[in-house]
Amino acid sequence: MGVYEVDAEEIAILGWSGGSLPTHPRFPATQGLCGAAVASRPAVFGGDVSADRRYLTTFRSTRSEMIVPVMAPAGVGVIGLVDVESDRLNAFTDDDRNMMERCATALLSLWDAWRTG
DSSP states (O other), X not given: OEEEEEOSSEEEEEEEOSSSOOSOSEEETXXXXXXXXXXXXXXXXXXXXXXXXXXXXXOTTOOEEEEEEEEOGGGOOEEEEEEXXXXXXXXXXHHHHHHHHHHHHHHHHHHHHHHHO
C-alpha cells in the first residue's frame, strides 16, 4: 500500500508498506494508473496490470492495483492517492473500493494537519 501526494505536475510517495522503495517514487501527474485516477477522480482498478499500458511498475510482484483519490474539500481536486496492490490478479472488489474510499475520506484531516504542520 502506498500513500501519495498530488500536485499540479507531480505525484510523489509519502509512505508505503513493503521492504523497498517503489520503483517510481515520483512521476508526472499524468502518468500511470495513479495519473488516470487523478484525471478521472473515481477509483481506478487494474485487474491485470501487465495488460494495462498505463501501468508504471511499483513492485515486480504486483499483478493488480486499485487507486483511490483523496479529494480536497470544496471540489478543489485530488490532493492525494491511496494505492493498494496485490500479487493476485483481479484482487480488488467494489467492497474493497468502498472501504478504501472511507479511508481516503478519513485521511483528509491528517492531510490538512500534515500540510499546515
